[in-house]
Amino acid sequence: MTTRSGADRGLHPGEATGEVVVLDAPLSFWGGFDPRSGLVIDGHHPQHGANLTETILVMPSGRGSSSSSSVLAEAIRLGTAPAAILLGEVDPIVVLGALVARELYGTRIPVAALMPETYRSLTSGETATVRVSEGTVEIADDFRLTPPSDQIVANGKEDDGLRRQ
Amino acid sequence: MTDLVLTADDQAMLAGDRGEAAALAMKILVEMAGISGAQRLIDVTGAHIDSCLFHGIAGLDFAERLAAAGGRVVVPTTLNVSSLDLIHPDLYRGSDEDRAHARRLMDAYVAMGCRATWTCAPYQLRERPALGEHVAWAESNAIVFANSVLGARTDRYGDFIDICAALTGRVPEAGLHLDANRRGTVLFDLTGVPGVLLDAEVLYPVLGHLVGGATTGTEIPVIDGLPHGASEDRLKALGAGAASSGAVALFHAVGSTPEAPDRAAAFGGREPSRTISVTVEDLKRARDQLSSIGVTEELGAVSIGTPHFSIDEFAELISLLDGPVAPGIDLWVSTGRDVLAEVERRGWLADLEAAGARMVVDTCTYITPILEPKPGAVMTNSAKWAWYAPGNIGVDVVFGSLEECVRSAIEGRVWRDDALWG
Numbered sequence: 232m233t234t235r236s237g238a239d240r241g242l243h244p245g246e247a248t249g250e251v252v253v254l255d256a257p258l259s260f261w262g263g264f265d266p267r268s269g270l271v272i273d274g275h276h277p278q279h280g281a282n283l284t285e286t287i288l289v290m291p292s293g294r295g296s297s298s299s300s301s302v303l304a305e306a307i308r309l310g311t312a313p314a315a316i317l318l319g320e321v322d323p324i325v326v327l328g329a330l331v332a333r334e335l336y337g338t339r340i341p342v343a344a345l346m347p348e349t350y351r352s353l354t355s356g357e358t359a360t361v362r363v364s365e366g367t368v369e370i371a372d373d374f375r376l377t378p379p380s381d382q383i384v385a386n387g388k389e390d391d392g393l394r395r396q
Numbered sequence: 397m398t399d400l401v402l403t404a405d406d407q408a409m410l411a412g413d414r415g416e417a418a419a420l421a422m423k424i425l426v427e428m429a430g431i432s433g434a435q436r437l438i439d440v441t442g443a444h445i446d447s448c449l450f451h452g453i454a455g456l457d458f459a460e461r462l463a464a465a466g467g468r469v470v471v472p473t474t475l476n477v478s479s480l481d482l483i484h485p486d487l488y489r490g491s492d493e494d495r496a497h498a499r500r501l502m503d504a505y506v507a508m509g510c511r512a513t514w515t516c517a518p519y520q521l522r523e524r525p526a527l528g529e530h531v532a533w534a535e536s537n538a539i540v541f542a543n544s545v546l547g548a549r550t551d552r553y554g555d556f557i558d559i560c561a562a563l564t565g566r567v568p569e570a571g572l573h574l575d576a577n578r579r580g581t582v583l584f585d586l587t588g589v590p591g592v593l594l595d596a597e598v599l600y601p602v603l604g605h606l607v608g609g610a611t612t613g614t615e616i617p618v619i620d621g622l623p624h625g626a627s628e629d630r631l632k633a634l635g636a637g638a639a640s641s642g643a644v645a646l647f648h649a650v651g652s653t654p655e656a657p658d659r660a661a662a663f664g665g666r667e668p669s670r671t672i673s674v675t676v677e678d679l680k681r682a683r684d685q686l687s688s689i690g691v692t693e694e695l696g697a698v699s700i701g702t703p704h705f706s707i708d709e710f711a712e713l714i715s716l717l718d719g720p721v722a723p724g725i726d727l728w729v730s731t732g733r734d735v736l737a738e739v740e741r742r743g744w745l746a747d748l749e750a751a752g753a754r755m756v757v758d759t760c761t762y763i764t765p766i767l768e769p770k771p772g773a774v775m776t777n778s779a780k781w782a783w784y785a786p787g788n789i790g791v792d793v794v795f796g797s798l799e800e801c802v803r804s805a806i807e808g809r810v811w812r813d814d815a816l817w818g
Binding site for chain 1: 420423424427428431432446447449451452453454455457458461534535536552553554555556557613643784787788
């Protein structure tokens with residue numbers, strides 16, 4: 232399967248392959264995730280104890296605390312963060328964590344908001360490749376996407392969509 | 397793709413004309429404006445920074461990079477709580493390494509020209525934004541207070557973007573900066589709640605917890621049926637509770653908040669999308685949710701002042717504290733250093749400390765290791781403290797009114813009065 236839906240919204244560019252972990256409830260990185268271990272530590276969360284490191288994390292939203300941007304950036308710095316984050320709705324707090332980590336450390340974690348059909352097509356345990364580029368989202372569950380990723384890196388500067396006045 | 401249009405000034409900043417720090421800040425703002433769909437950036441008259449609380453090296457790297465690049469705030473900017481109490485440094489029980497990092501983070505923000513206010517209640521400071529004024533405030537309780545009680549306009553800013561706004565004086569024109577997003581959508585009708593409960597201070601944090609848990613995403617709650625002219629401290633407790641159990645960044649309390657002189661105004665002339673009739677049973681359930689353990693008498697400590705205690709709340713505390721705190725019990729009061737200075741000026745501090753109250757400034761007892769590990773629950777009158785402390789610092793919490801908290805501290809055991817709750 233490869234989805235390439237124009238309705239899924241790329242929020243932060245990057246490419247990653249990993250094991251899909253679908254969370255059954257929103258997760259606040261602040262207070263809910265330990266950047267030292269990569270584990271879900273929110274005792275009320277249905278997936279308490281899950282390891283999110285280098286996964287394709289799929290969750291409804293980032294829920295709440297604005298300190299989550301810092302915690303996500305710290306996890307990216309430490310290498311304990313998910314490899315990609317796919318959301319059920321736009322969450323600026325998650326995007327900001329990924330964006331600042333990119334500026335500080337050059338690490339690009341793809342972040343996207345998915346349409347319900349795309350969201351539902353992802354299952355925990357499968358391996359998926361995610362590419363977010365120029366606002367578009369591509370997800371493949373059985374093979375690496377083509378063209379190869381080095382082309383994305385070569386064209387790393389995204390169109391910022393600005394009209395200058 | 398966004399249709400963001402930048403002014404010549406914005407573009408100059410983006411190109412580095414005002415230095416590297418402003419350029420990086422503008423780059424981040426522009427990218428985030430794309431996420432929110434803003435068509436332009438607008439001026440803010442002030443900022444309140446939450447990024448000064450230490451969460452890891454990434455936050456420190458960001459602040460030090462901006463400071464090293466010559467970053468200076470261009471609008472009056474206050475600082476939220478940090479991880480350390482600089483006036484009572486011995487209270488900190490964390491590692492020396494964390495202490496050193498937390499201190500470096502604080503120093504970086506001060507170096508960029510932010511005021512060393514170190515309070516989560518910037519609305520208690522003398523200068524605060526007026527009705528309709530656009531600001532960039534971070535920290536959920538400060539945001540909901542600015543929007544709801546002051547009628548100022550801030551979106552849900554948080555770590556990193558807060559300082560970007562302060563360094564540029566600009567924010568995306570989106571979210572709660574826009575009229576259309578400030579209209580009430582959900583009605584919480586309190587006509588079924590008895591007057592004696594409506595008049596009680598303890599109703600407000602409990603109601604906030606209930607409202608936060610019952611609203612989703614971008615819904616704007618309107619609360620009708622509260623006595624008009626509710627005090628700022630009560631609205632503070634309500635907002636902090638709603639912003640903890642939920643993502644509430646603006647509420648309207650009919651007859652108390654400036655954009656809600658009446659119900660029709662609160663909804664901007666539209667009908668509510670849904671109505672929730674609040675009952676005493678709902679409120680009792682919300683109150684019980686705020687205690688992490690069931691019936692207990694064993695008390696270890698009491699923590700009040702989340703968000704930071706105001707001068708009026710100190711006056712109330714003094715009237716309730718009619719005896720010394722029991723031996724072995726700590727009564728912690730978190731407040732801002734400016735309010736503490738006023739408490740001292742009025743001659744109240746010596747009496748409070750003689751009675752056993754312990755002051756914490758610049759930080760708060762649920763975000764940093766201050767409480768001594770001891771058996772027994774910690775009692776609080778704060779829905780926010782009750783929501784976060786069990787996870788953050790691993791304590792059992794019993795929620796109660798300020799009176800219940802103070803009397804418990806004096807008696808050395810959990811004391812609650814259920815009469816109010818029928």
